[in-house]
Amino acid sequence: MTEDAVVDGPDQELLTIGAFAARARLSAKALRLYDRLGLLAPAHVGEATGYRYYRAGQVERARLVAMLRQLDMPLARIAEVVGAGDGPAAAGLLGAYWADVEARVAGQRTLAEYLRGRLSGRSSEMYGKFRVETVETPAQVVISEKRHTLADELPAWIGAALGRLEEAARECGGVAGVPYVAYHAEVSMESDGPAEACVPVADEAAARAWAERSRELGGGRAWATAVRVEPARRLAYTRITKAQVAHPQILAAFEAVEEWMATEGLTATGPCRELYFADWASTGPEDPVCDVAFPVS
CATH class of the missing domain: 3.20.80.10 (Regulatory factor, effector binding domain)
Structure with missing residues (x-):
């Protein structure tokens, strides 16, 4: 059996890592990384081959992990969001994270303006923004x-x-x-x-x-x-x-x-x-x- 084949498990269809990666629109490398990070474990790992197999129902979780990583969300917080399942709890966790991001970016923007004024020698111009x-x-x-x-x-x-x-x-x-x-x-x-x-x-x-x-x-x-x-x-x-x-x-x-x-x-x-x-x-x-x-x- 090749690693790209589909096999049947006792409860539902299992997909090899190649087939699952195609459905999730992710790379096999990304899936191995998610497994290593504890964010998305395979449903089954072959004892003899070490091949990873996934259930079709894991596709949405895989896509969610990928999108959360695009938000630069720390791994621990990704685990919290995906662990909360669908619904208000997960949405609330994401909302809290994004509020933190916006606060951090606002602070960094202010800091950049401060440092730009310092480095350019335009301190008086910078102070003029304050009433x-x-x-x-x-x-x-x-x-x-x-x-x-x-x-x-x-x-x-x-x-x-x-x-x-x-x-x-x-x-x-x-x-x-x-x-x-x-x-x-x-x-x-x-x-x-x-x-x-x-x-x-x-x-x-x-x-x-x-x-x-x-x-x-x-x-x-x-x-x-x-x-x-x-x-x-x-x-x-x-x-x-x-x-x-x-x-x-x-x-x-x-x-x-x-x-x-x-x-x-x-x-x-x-x-x-x-x-x-x-x-x-x-x-x-x-x-x-x-x-x-x-x-x-």
């Missing part, structure tokens, strides 16, 4: 977490820290303003800050009680909790999208505000900050989510 304004903010009580962290760890820590603080705000009269992250020193791949996550709250006495309990229960935590009254401030700020928040493209926004401050004769009076006014999970790459700001006088 900088000032706003007066009232005095407010804030609860906070401060931590030394590098840039690659920063996004996960910001999300977790603001989540913890917003939960704690329930004990402190509720959230009373826009959560923000203040940078007391540079955070990069080499410098670890510290950064401070802050949430304004309504009840100062309750906030101080919370801070005292937190200190007592702190143990070996990697961050320090505190409460303070933040004075009324004037902020110079620019609004950015979710895609622009990623490091290092967010640096262009900070630099644009600093250049505007120099032009206006303003001086920074406190640490720079990022104010997160939108729900991160429900926003898309091009949605405004954050104000990059400096306290000024």
Whole structure:
């Protein structure tokens, strides 16, 4: 029997790898790769010959794997999609992956624009894309977490820290303003800050009680909790999208505000900050989510 022949199995027709490849419109090489990667195993492998045989019902899965690979989907996620079968579950997994791709591409586009401006020496032109304004903010009580962290760890820590603080705000009269992250020193791949996550709250006495309990229960935590009254401030700020928040493209926004401050004769009076006014999970790459700001006088 040749490897291109069709053979009968006990339950249904089995196709040799050549015949199956023709039906699936794929190469035998691709099918061997999918088998090796654990994405599409043959229905039967001959003990003596090692020939691979497939059922006709596997054609759609083979084509699906091929199309998902064209989307540059990681193997683990392809396995999740094909394992979910047909229907809303698989469609939902694909939708979640593609949302991640669009967010990544939006971030890469922003980064490319930032680097193009840097490399071409047109920084001022690049900064002109940011609209900088000032706003007066009232005095407010804030609860906070401060931590030394590098840039690659920063996004996960910001999300977790603001989540913890917003939960704690329930004990402190509720959230009373826009959560923000203040940078007391540079955070990069080499410098670890510290950064401070802050949430304004309504009840100062309750906030101080919370801070005292937190200190007592702190143990070996990697961050320090505190409460303070933040004075009324004037902020110079620019609004950015979710895609622009990623490091290092967010640096262009900070630099644009600093250049505007120099032009206006303003001086920074406190640490720079990022104010997160939108729900991160429900926003898309091009949605405004954050104000990059400096306290000024």
